[in-house]
Amino acid sequence: MKKIYQLSVLSVVLIGMLHAQYRDIPDVVTKVATSAANWLKLGTSTRAAGMGGTFVAAGQGVSAIPYNPAAIAYLEGSEVYVSRTNYVAGITYNVISYGTRLSASDFFGINIFYLDSGPIGVTTEKFSNGTNEDYHVISMSFKLAYARRMTDRLKVGVTLNYIRDEIYTTNMQSVAFDMGSNFDTGIFGIVLGMSVSNFGPEVQYGGEGLQVPVADSLDVDGRLNKVTESFPLPLMFRLGIQKDIIGPSENATLKSSAHRLSFAMDGTNPTDYSVHGNAGIEYAFRELAFLRAGTNIGHDTAGFAAGGGLFFKMGSMSARVDYAFINYNILKLMHQVSIGLEF
Numbered sequence: 001m002k003k004i005y006q007l008s009v010l011s012v013v014l015i016g017m018l019h020a021q022y023r024d025i026p027d028v029v030t031k032v033a034t035s036a037a038n039w040l041k042l043g044t045s046t047r048a049a050g051m052g053g054t055f056v057a058a059g060q061g062v063s064a065i066p067y068n069p070a071a072i073a074y075l076e077g078s079e080v081y082v083s084r085t086n087y088v089a090g091i092t093y094n095v096i097s098y099g100t101r102l103s104a105s106d107f108f109g110i111n112i113f114y115l116d117s118g119p120i121g122v123t124t125e126k127f128s129n130g131t132n133e134d135y136h137v138i139s140m141s142f143k144l145a146y147a148r149r150m151t152d153r154l155k156v157g158v159t160l161n162y163i164r165d166e167i168y169t170t171n172m173q174s175v176a177f178d179m180g181s182n183f184d185t186g187i188f189g190i191v192l193g194m195s196v197s198n199f200g201p202e203v204q205y206g207g208e209g210l211q212v213p214v215a216d217s218l219d220v221d222g223r224l225n226k227v228t229e230s231f232p233l234p235l236m237f238r239l240g241i242q243k244d245i246i247g248p249s250e251n252a253t254l255k256s257s258a259h260r261l262s263f264a265m266d267g268t269n270p271t272d273y274s275v276h277g278n279a280g281i282e283y284a285f286r287e288l289a290f291l292r293a294g295t296n297i298g299h300d301t302a303g304f305a306a307g308g309g310l311f312f313k314m315g316s317m318s319a320r321v322d323y324a325f326i327n328y329n330i331l332k333l334m335h336q337v338s339i340g341l342e343f
Contacts (some may be wrong), residue, residue, distance in 0.1 A: 035272035036172065036203050036231040037165055039115055039139045044095045046083055046338035050307025050324035051264060051280025052294020056240030057182065057193030058264035058282070063340065064098035065111040065145050065236070068180035068195040069157030072099045072109040073147040083338035088331040090118040093339075096172075099145070109145035111159075114138075122168070138166040143178070151183040161198070163233070169209035176200030176233055183302075189251025193240040202230040230273065240266035247284075260284040274298065280305070287311060289319075292324065301328045307336075317343045 045063040055067040063081045064071030078100040085093050093116070099109035121130040141164070147157035156334035159178035165171060180195030197222035210226040244252040247260035266278045280294025290309040296302040307324030320340040325333050 014130040018178075031270075031272050031274070033272065034231070035234040036205075037139070037163060037198075038234055038272070038342055039093075040141065040163070040198050041234055041236065041270070042085075042087070042093065042115075042139040043336075044083065044085075044093075044111075044113060046307065046322040046336045047282075047290075047292065047309065048228050048322045049305055049326055049334075050292030050294065050309075050322070051278075051282055052305045053278035053302070053326075054240060054264040054280040054294060055243075056180070056195055056266045057191045057237045057242040058280075059193070060263065060339070061342075062097035062109050062111065063095075063100070065097060065143055066178070066197070068112075068182060068192070068193050068240075069109070069145040069178055070147050070155040070180045070182040070195075072145055073108045073155035074158060075107055077101060078343050080341045081338060083336060083339075085334065085336040087334055088328055092116055092118070093139075101171075105149040107147040107149075108155075109143075109147070111143040113143075115140065117249050129177050130174070135168040135212050136166075137168075138164075140164050145178075153186060155182040156180070161200075163193065163200075163203075165205070167205070167209075170205045170207040172203050172205045174200055174203045174233070181312070189208065189244055189253070191242040191248065193238075193242070195202070195238045197236045197238070198233040199235060200233050202232050204228055204230045231321065234273075235271040237269045238266055241265060258286050268336045290322075296326075299330055302315050303327045303329055317341060 002026045044066050045055055047063060048059065059067050059071040060074035062079045068236060080098040083095045087093060094114050099107065102108055103147050104149055117136035119136060122133040122135055123130055123250050142162045145159045147155060149155050157180050161176045161178060163176060164173040174321050177199045178195060178197045183192045187193060203264045204229045212226060242262060242264040245261045245263055246252055246254045246256050248257050262282045264280055269275050276298035278294060278296055280292060283291045288311050292308060293306045295304050305324060305326040307322060309320060309322035312319045322338045324336045328334055
C-alpha cells in the first residue's frame with residue numbers, strides 16, 4: 001500500500017506539471033529569455049527525438065546522459081554514440097558519447113556537445129551591409145558522468161558539466177551539475193525517472209568584443225571593459241514515466257516474444273519557460289527494427305515527431321542506426337541521425 005501511495009503522489013505531480021501550462025498566470029510568460037546558454041536544452045538523442053523528446057525514464061545508455069545520468073547504469077559493457085542534427089536556420093550540432101561499466105554496480109560516461117551556428121556576416125555602424133567578414137557562434141559542453149546501481153531497481157547518477165560559449169570576440173565559460181535517478185517501481189511495470197539539469201552559478205560574458213578604445217590617461221591604458229549582466233543557466237527539473245504495453249517482459253501488459261510497444265511521458269519545469277511535456281511511443285520488432293512517434297506538449301514551436309532505427313549484431317559487437325525528425329512548424333523540420341556501437 002505504501003508503494004501504491006508513493007506512485008500515486010508522483011503521478012499527481014507529473015500530471016500537475018503538465019496541467020500547469022494552461023494556467024493564466026502572467027509570471028509564466030515573463031520567465032522566457034531570462035537565462036543564458038539556452039542551447040543546453042536542445043535534444044541530443046535521436047531515439048528521444050523520435051519519441052517527442054521523452055527520455056528521462058525511457059532512456060538507456062550513453063545517449064541519455066544529458067537527460068538523466070542514471071541511464072548509463074543500464075550498460076552491460078561499453079558503448080559509443082555519435083549523432084548529428086541539422087537544426088533550424090542553418091545551425092548544426094554534433095554529439096559524441098562514451099560509456100563503460102567499471103564494476104557490477106559502477107558506471108562511467110563522457111558526453112561532448114558541439115554547436116556551430118554557421119557563418120554570420122559581421123556588420124558595424126559604419127558598414128551596416130556587412131564587412132565581408134564572417135563569424136561563427138560556437139557552443140560546447142563536456143560532461144563527465146558517474147552512475148551507480150543502488151539495487152536491482154534503483155539507479156542514480158551525477159554529471160559534472162563544463163560549458164563554453166563563443167560569440168564572435170566574446171565568450172563565457174562555467175561549470176554545472178546534473179543529477180538523476182531511475183526507479184523500477186515494481187507496480188504494473190512502471191519505471192520512474194527524475195533529473196535536475198544545469199545546476200550551477202550565474203554566468204557572465206567577457207572578452208575582446210566588450211573592450212572600448214578610449215584616450216590614454218593615468219588611470220586608463222587605452223581600453224575600458226564593458227561589464228555585462230549575469231544570467232542564470234537554464235535549470236530544469238524533469239519527471240518521467242515509462243511502461244511496456246506489449247513485450248516479452250514479465251511487466252508488460254500484453255505478452256509477446258516478437259513485438260514490443262512502449263509508452264513514455266515526461267514533464268519539464270524549467271526556470272526560464274512555462275511548464276511543458278513530451279509523450280511518445282516506440283514499437284520494436286524482435287529488438288531489431290524500431291518505429292517511433294511522439295509530440296511536444298505546450299512547446300511554442302516543436303510539435304509532432306517521428307523516427308525509426310535498425311539494430312545489427314556483428315560478432316561480439318552490435319550497432320544501432322537511428323533517424324528522427326521534429327516538426328518545428330514555422331521553423332520547418334529538424335533532422336537528426338545517429339550511430340551507436342556496443343561492445
